[in-house]
Amino acid sequence: MIARFDVRRRDYLAPDGSAKRPLPAFTTDSKLLVALYRAMVLLRHFDRKAVALQRTGRLGTYAVSLGQEAVSVGIASAMQDEDVLVPSYRDNGALIWRGVKLEEILLFWGGDERGNDFSGPVHDFPFCVPVGSQAPHAAGVAYAFKLRKEPRVAVCMFGDGATSKGDVYEAMNFAGVHKLPIVFVATNNQWAISVPLRLQSGSETLAQKAIAAGFTGEQVDGNDVVALRAAAAEALAAARDGRGPRLIEAVTYRLGDHTTSDDASRYRSAEDVQVHWKQEPVARLRSYLVRQKMWSKRDEEQLAAECHERIEAAVERYLATEPRRPETMFDHLYADLPEAYAAQRRELSGENDG
Numbered sequence: 001m002i003a004r005f006d007v008r009r010r011d012y013l014a015p016d017g018s019a020k021r022p023l024p025a026f027t028t029d030s031k032l033l034v035a036l037y038r039a040m041v042l043l044r045h046f047d048r049k050a051v052a053l054q055r056t057g058r059l060g061t062y063a064v065s066l067g068q069e070a071v072s073v074g075i076a077s078a079m080q081d082e083d084v085l086v087p088s089y090r091d092n093g094a095l096i097w098r099g100v101k102l103e104e105i106l107l108f109w110g111g112d113e114r115g116n117d118f119s120g121p122v123h124d125f126p127f128c129v130p131v132g133s134q135a136p137h138a139a140g141v142a143y144a145f146k147l148r149k150e151p152r153v154a155v156c157m158f159g160d161g162a163t164s165k166g167d168v169y170e171a172m173n174f175a176g177v178h179k180l181p182i183v184f185v186a187t188n189n190q191w192a193i194s195v196p197l198r199l200q201s202g203s204e205t206l207a208q209k210a211i212a213a214g215f216t217g218e219q220v221d222g223n224d225v226v227a228l229r230a231a232a233a234e235a236l237a238a239a240r241d242g243r244g245p246r247l248i249e250a251v252t253y254r255l256g257d258h259t260t261s262d263d264a265s266r267y268r269s270a271e272d273v274q275v276h277w278k279q280e281p282v283a284r285l286r287s288y289l290v291r292q293k294m295w296s297k298r299d300e301e302q303l304a305a306e307c308h309e310r311i312e313a314a315v316e317r318y319l320a321t322e323p324r325r326p327e328t329m330f331d332h333l334y335a336d337l338p339e340a341y342a343a344q345r346r347e348l349s350g351e352n353d354g
């Protein structure tokens, strides 16, 4: 035997909201726990509205976070403002936590790239729709932090499907070689569109994919926001201290369709999904908060009303945004637009008429 490796699994809250073991110190901060809960509920309301907008022709394809709200919220809540989030297309919870406006998210999924130019935090990366291509970017960000000796961390989020991509392996390899300040988060929601996890990887865990790259991978109950925040805080602290990267595999379940362009009932049974509804993260944290007398029915009603108001106001701003003129698609590609494109631009803007 020349080497032996372990993969740890972390969980605190049981599905019924009881604590399986002593909780991390931050859970004595009831304001923080309530903030995590509020963020997860807001995301769930926001998703519902976004789907309604798509179904009525006012939004393009949209990817809901139903069932996996704890991942993006738990991870983002452990980050510092100056860290850089490098998200996929299903990490709205993290974006909103970090201050991206709801109307910016709607704008992007409404087909307007201005939505990707977040008013804040400006140093975070935009939505990444190509699967896994954000991972090398994130490694580059972390490399820059290391070269500049800045105590900042890149947080790169992707799905279980993305862990099969060369981009993700290459980014992890590079990060391991250079001991970069980066935290990789694989949201294992069991599905990559219609491809189930068992056809995605022969690995017993996705966490162990870090081992070949020379750093620690940890599996976390992805429906337990307490475990996610604790794992992220530890990984971020290690990365900030120069102890290199970590991979967090957040094991959860995609309760919804892949996107609004998908119908998951074509490839999985209602019974399978039903089983996972018993594990879901929002009810789990609510049960814990109610047990601890940190949350009441009245709080819940008030929160629903607040979410409704905030989302409706954002939708109004989104719908009132003037669409961009088609010729603006040429505006940010070249410093000097080649004549072939310049001609198309003129044609689109009607300059050639008459």
Ligand SMILES: Cc1ncc(C[n+]2csc(CCOP(=O)(O)OP(=O)(O)O)c2C)c(N)n1
Pocket: 090, 129, 130, 131, 132, 158, 159, 160, 161, 162, 163, 189, 191, 192, 193, 254, 258
């Ligand atoms: C490079 C690339 N290949 C294929 C696609 C089409 N596609 C979009 S999402 C997806 C599945 C991704 O699954 P996973 O990484 O598990 O993320 P999830 O959607 O479950 O959040 C695929 C194949 C794409 N967007 N980019």
Ligand SMILES: [Mg+2]
Pocket: 159, 160, 161, 187, 188, 189, 190, 191, 192, 193
């Ligand atoms: Mg997936």
